[in-house]
Amino acid sequence: MTSSGILQIVVFLVLLMAAAKPLGAYVARVYQGEATFADRVFAPLERLLYRVLRIDAKGEMTWKTYALAVMLFNVAGFFAVYLLQRLQGSLPLNPAGLGAVSPDSAFNTATSFATNTNWQGYGGETTLSYLTQMLGLSVQNFVSAATGMAVLVALIRGFSRKTTSTLGSFWVDLVRSTLFILLPLSILGAIVLVSQGVVQTFGPYTTATSLEGADQVLALGPAASQVMIKQLGTNGGGFFNVSSAHPFENPNGISNFVEMFSILLIPAALCHAFGKMVRDTRQGWAVLAAMMVIFVPLLTLCVWQEQAGNPALSSLSVDQAASALSPGGNMEGKEVRFGIATSALWATATTAASNGSVNSMHDSFTPLGGLVPLWLMQLGEIVFGGVGSGLYGMLMFAIVAVFVAGLMVGRTPEYLGKKIEAYEMKMASLVILVPPLLVLAGTAIACATEAGQRGVANPSAHGFTEILYAFSSASNNNGSAFAGLSANTPFYNTLLGICMWGARYWLVVPTLAIAGSLARKKLVPTSAGTLPTHTPLFVAMLVGTIVVVGALTFIPALALGPVVEQLLAHGS
Amino acid sequence: MSMDAKRSLSSPTPDEERQPSLGSLLRTAVGMLVALTLLTGVAYPLLITAVAKVAFADRANGSLVERDGKVVGSRLIGQAFEDPRHFWGRLSATSPAAYNAASSAASNLGPTNPDLTKKSNERIDALRAADPGNDAPVPVDLVTSSGSGLDPHISPAAAEYQVRRVARARGLGEDRVRALVRAHTEDRELGFLGERHVNVLLLNLALDRE
Structure with a gap:
């Protein structure tokens, strides 16, 4: 690792931890309906929305109503994105004259954006009109993220309320997430991005004549506004095909830092907001600590492997050593302005969070460098994870961890003053086990069928990893890819779409069911026999639970992919 | 209860x-x-x-570069350079031609894919054919393709590797070419973000003005 690389990573992590506290406190105020400095601009808008839509801002929902509202709203969003893609050819704001998207691809993309996965089966600049990008994708970037945050808030209320049957109003949580958190941060960030060179225009593509006489068509568009929310909302679907590797999405070190920071900013802040809302901030820090304990070693492995370079090139006359004049390392699929350290940091952050945007191509990573993003997704997108969804996934693991601890000492397990009983355990197990099932079953189907095998781009073990990566990404709502896989086929569009749908809503419903069940319970007063859940011991137990589940489930599959490739790469 | x-x-x-x-x-x-x-x-x-x-x-519209009133490209988007009198950029995997800025794409070649080694070898051969006698190891960014297929930059080491060839092809002194490279080398943003890089299009424009 280079010293400049280490410096960038350290500054990144320190700033992230420093920002988590103030933003988290603000987020908690937003959800508790308290006054904030954004009220002046956004509170009148909020009241207007409620009045026009005849929403009772004090209306309370049971968990079933809450879940139903989530589903209906998301299904409506799905149809909007689907129809926009199918009809874009005859709609305005389409200067490149792009036609209707095929039904299977439109299904896949609509599912992908409604579920906060943002898997890209399409190439933005060659497939989607400006109108589809704005009214379809940008909107889902906001509201799918806000949906995740709302579900998290409902779960937190399950812990913080007692003997009640309601969890708040989905409409209010959705609107407040969008208006008070996502929109202000997006406006600020998008303006910073434009100032660095991210394009933002409704003008048509420009044609230039290159120095050596060739015509070069420059794809443009309203990218900055969409790029900013795709990062903040852990969405990740790029405006252009190569996402944030594209110089018009991510032109330099500053834009790169802003975008990368935005991936983890809200997920980190939500940990502190959680602590505030359950009135014990130590609980939030403990969860954040568990995330960091998993994140930092994996990040280190990724940077180290990428900086070490590709053994296949070391037999050629190629200089892969890092110096003051060269980033060195494994540069295939990476951009010179980012080099190795920030490419590896981005890859780790984007898969720890369920973001999935890329600034380098994961398919060309070294075997173990590529294992890091793959395994982070397979852990269930809970190390930071998606905005909202990451933390509610993590809290499911916390429930399992206190349950296991309770079994060890023979006491009734409690978490945050609520008894954890058979019902909660069943639901938490569903949340934890469904994504791995989708990953492994989907991979098996693709490997066993001709339609699945045909999509593979790279030979041997790496080809298997491409398939495993695709299903790990879709089934955990990440969206990044080993992009060599030709996934824009009816087979992959359909199967991956089903995985995305299952992974999102199959988890939302049991999560809300737990919230409803917890809200009904009494608060158990802390006693000498209560297992404290803010201590390093509990952090270790939580990390242990996550790693054991993630390792036991996926080591056989990982052994067939990246591990075999690592042995091949270094053996010959 | x-x-x-x-x-x-x-x-x-x-x-x-x-x-x-x-x-x-x-x-x-x-x-x-x-x-x-x-x-x-x-x-x-x-x-x-x-x-x-x-x-x-200017930036919102693509940071376009003009010469004699005509748009010749964008400061942020690389171009295909094959003339030995120009500095060459990264390999580009866009189709149908390299540096197609209407359809960004990467090679997605895995680290053990034989095609990766083949492409790198071809680049090394092309560089050496244009600069006989230069047997120095080639900086890695010159023999690998970028993530976007549109990378506008190369490393300062990759520029230095090509200085002798460009100077000879243009009949310029190496020191003059090296000075131009230095003038077009951009430091890390804020001194620590990203990597040092040379903008190939702007460098070649400056060379063409010589």
């Missing part, structure tokens, strides 16, 4: 009885989608576009 408490919880509470019907939830869902679409899908991008037009018109 006593039986009484249990019963009181399982019978509907006032809140539970006031839950909205499916139809009313559906109407609210569709209305909410329309309202939030207007806000985040129309007002928000228009606001950013307006700010961009006023404050950063």
Whole structure:
């Protein structure tokens, strides 16, 4: 690792931890309906929305109503994105004259954006009109993220309320997430991005004549506004095909830092907001600590492997050593302005969070460098994870961890003053086990069928990893890819779409069911026999639970992919 | 929990009885989608576009570079250079031709794929054919393709590797070419973000002006 690389990573992590506290406190105020400095601009808008839509801002929902509202709203969003893609050819704001998207691809993309996965089966600049990008994708970037945050808030209320049957109003949580958190941060960030060179225009593509006489068509568009929310909302679907590797999405070190920071900013802040809302901030820090304990070693492995370079090139006359004049390392699929350290940091952050945007191509990573993003997704997108969804996934693991601890000492397990009983355990197990099932079953189907095998781009073990990566990404709502896989086929569009749908809503419903069940319970007063859940011991137990589940489930599959490739790469 | 408490919880509470019907939830869902679409899908991008037009018109429109009143490219987008008199950039995997800025793409070649080694070897051969006698190891960014297929930059080491060839092809002194490279080498942003890089298009434009 280079010293400049280490410096960038350290500054990144320190700033992230420093920002988590103030933003988290603000987020908690937003959800508790308290006054904030954004009220002046956004509170009148909020009241207007409620009045026009005849929403009772004090209306309370049971968990079933809450879940139903989530589903209906998301299904409506799905149809909007689907129809926009199918009809874009005859709609305005389409200067490149792009036609209707095929039904299977439109299904896949609509599912992908409604579920906060943002898997890209399409190439933005060659497939989607400006109108589809704005009214379809940008909107889902906001509201799918806000949906995740709302579900998290409902779960937190399950812990913080007692003997009640309601969890708040989905409409209010959705609107407040969008208006008070996502929109202000997006406006600020998008303006910073434009100032660095991210394009933002409704003008048509420009044609230039290159120095050596060739015509070069420059794809443009309203990218900055969409790029900013795709990062903040852990969405990740790029405006252009190569996402944030594209110089018009991510032109330099500053834009790169802003975008990368935005991936983890809200997920980190939500940990502190959680602590505030359950009135014990130590609980939030403990969860954040568990995330960091998993994140930092994996990040280190990724940077180290990428900086070490590709053994296949070391037999050629190629200089892969890092110096003051060269980033060195494994540069295939990476951009010179980012080099190795920030490419590896981005890859780790984007898969720890369920973001999935890329600034380098994961398919060309070294075997173990590529294992890091793959395994982070397979852990269930809970190390930071998606905005909202990451933390509610993590809290499911916390429930399992206190349950296991309770079994060890023979006491009734409690978490945050609520008894954890058979019902909660069943639901938490569903949340934890469904994504791995989708990953492994989907991979098996693709490997066993001709339609699945045909999509593979790279030979041997790496080809298997491409398939495993695709299903790990879709089934955990990440969206990044080993992009060599030709996934824009009816087979992959359909199967991956089903995985995305299952992974999102199959988890939302049991999560809300737990919230409803917890809200009904009494608060158990802390006693000498209560297992404290803010201590390093509990952090270790939580990390242990996550790693054991993630390792036991996926080591056989990982052994067939990246591990075999690592042995091949270094053996010959 | 006593039986009484249990019963009181399982019978509907006032809140539970006031839950909205499916139809009313559906109407609210569709209305909410329309309202939030207007806000985040129309007002928000228009606001950013307006700010961009006023404050950063050049950058928002693609940081275009003109020569003699004609657009020759963008400062941020690389171009295909094959002439030995120009500095060459990264390999580009876009199709149908390299550096197709209407369709960004990467090679996605895995680390053990024989095609990766083959492409690198071909680049090494081309570089050496254009610069006989230069047997120095080639900086890695010159023999690998970029993530976007549009990388406008090379490392300072990759520029230095080509200085002798460009100087000879143009009949310029190596020191003059090296000075131009230095003038077009950009430091890490804020001194520590990203990597040092040379903008190939701007460097070649400067060379063409010599």
